[in-house]
Amino acid sequence: MLTAAASTTILGRLGHAADTPPNSTASAAPVGTASTATAASSITATGYGTDPDMIKSYQPGDVWPLTLTADQRITAAALCAVIIPADATSPSAAELGVHDFIDEWISAPYPEQARDRPIIIDGLAWIEGTSQQRFNRHFAALTAAEKNTICDDICSKEKASPTHVPAAQFFARFRDLTAGGFYTTPQGMKDIGYVGNMPLITFDGPPPEVLKQLGLA
């Protein structure tokens, strides 16, 4: 699912080589089996079913309960703000409550999300543990520079040292979720340059300056 934007568009709309494997195996995928098996198995809620109200607007927690602990939530919010900080264009991911979306995601009673749950929970524990180990403080209480020293080790799966590979895998997943959560908010859509979802009388195609930049004018 979380690949390049264009390919998800294509897969979702046209490709149908969808994120969900066909057949009954889709709902039979094992729930997380790592050290957090207990955390993973705490998901007993049911999903929204095959006939949900599509008109309604939903918030995280509306359909199934959120499950991060207060401490996990603080770490998640802090990491969201490191990955997508506030700038002149838009607020930080934490200010927009993206950590609530991540909580919704890993608390969901579906197989893809169940696979992510131990990755995220173990990863947040690694972040917090590393922060305590290096700085003897909570991650959320670190200075920006201190947070960066932790994130710099794990922000690239390619460059991460062998001991950091699992943490780098967590970071990549957390970053993807942060991005997906952030860019689906009104502020995030505006930030990234999405100006559609507006009824128009005519569709005029790309404006002249676009064609010029593409060498098609």
Add this chain to the structure above:
Amino acid sequence: MALLTSRKTQPRYDVIVVGSGAAGGQTAYTLAMEGAKVLMLEAGRNYDPTTETPMFQTNGEAPLRGAGTPDKAFGFHDATIDGGWSVPGEPYTNASTDPKRQFAWWRARMLGGRTNHWGRIALRNGPYDFKPYTRDGLGFDWPISYEDVAPYYDKVEMLIGVYGSNEGRENTPNSPEGILQPGPKLRAGELYAQHHGKKIGVPIIPIHRAVLSQRLDGARLAAKLHPNNPTAQRVLTAAMSERAACFWATNCGRGCSIRANYQSTTVHLPPALASGNLDILTDAMGYRVLVDDHGKATGVSYIDRKTREEKTVSARVVVLAASSAESVRMLLNSKSVRYPNGLANSSGLVGKYIMDTVGASLSGQVPALENLPLHNEDGAGGGHAYVPWWLYQEQHAGKLGFARGYHIEFESGRRMPGTGTGAGMEWLTGGNYGARFKEDARRYFGSFIGFAGRGEMIPNENSFCELDPVVKDKWGIPVLRFNWKWSDHETRQAKHMQETAAALIEAMGGKVRSRPKADGRDAISPGGFIIHEVGGTIMGTNATNSVTNQWGQTWDVKNLFVTDGGPFVSNADKNPTLTIMALAWRASDFMLEEMRKGNL
């Protein structure tokens, strides 16, 4: 006559139509508008697109930001209800455990069926596509030719509204003047691909989709579609006036509350109901075709999903339009002492020669599309352009290593963000965070392009469905078991699709996300994934080589018809829905004529 909420059917109808999608909708429309009394059975619930369609809801308003789940595999707002790759309590099985031999079956349990979320790509088959055996010695010829079907393509295009252009390409028929609506302007990425595709000889032309780019001229169209039938003209004119033109926003896969695109529930069923000649029974799961001692169909039994009882309804003519595989299932479940192998199956071919469309995709990133001035690229809620199959001559000369063609669908540009937006960029950025990450997300948004090949599968002996000897659904109805195998023609074609996609991306100066697979078997999507399953009740010239004649009339039971994709004997790369509708209209005209003559 109306949507039956009291579940009181008439004692007898002229025709029972099982299914309410493209085939059922078209069949019921044609019959009801011309005066036949029709009862439609739909397994799912009633569905009203005018009140139930999420039009401007963003992904941010959906659980999981709209991401697909087993409950809603194409995303939360997709117009599929009680369906998807699995339907709760209604399984199907696969005979093989080999991952390469699986078939996945997408169903919807709702009025209008899969037309509600359909991609709306509406391409005509060409002359070659009806005579593939004659052309290359593989598969089968249809008992009809393009000329037989062309008038019905015209009618369907006029009725449902199709945008696109006439490009005069080989085996890619033009529509007569005045039928197609003007297509929308191409988007930046489509124009850029078109321009650079020329360098490598890959044509990109406007696509045809069942979306209104302007309002329909109801009176003119109704007079053409229903000559000498003032009642039908009046009803259709009124129904067409209820349809708005596209307002160039929202994804067609959600359905359309303003009825700008085709779905059975907004185009076929409203006028058919307004004619006064159609009753619709929802939550009625078709089970068996009932037959009398003379081998004539007398009606249908169905499971009432509300009461779980098996009930029966009667008619002069029975039409199965339940989707090709579901119609096969009903025929096989209609077995009796007289028909131990299922109904209409004296040939032994019911369930045989099922086909899907070959699918393979490849995506990439194009630097030229980065940081384009912001503009609204939503457009018609789907593609404006596509790559038609262009290598007919090379293929015919045996130069390609596979026998049939494909087209390529693609999308690009800044589309409504979802959970994939800003995600998975590490292959471009090396992996970062913070201010730099935000800049990169802006830079790359809209610069991705993905190409999805859609190709013709040749029917084969190893791809068929049958009743599972053990498994039943929650209604107690035996379920289908699928057998599936791609041939080298399909897997080589899938490899070629990915290579073409890579060549296009590179011609645009872009980078592919991953290299084309060396082996097409790793490139091809599993069977059923493109949701174009057809065949299983193939049409032909006689009762031993086919299940139905050219009208979808079963050889064995003359008042039993199949009007969905089941009678297809080949599955051209052109998406099947328009052809399903054209053939359903043609079959319905035949039924009307035969009923008038007293032959049915």
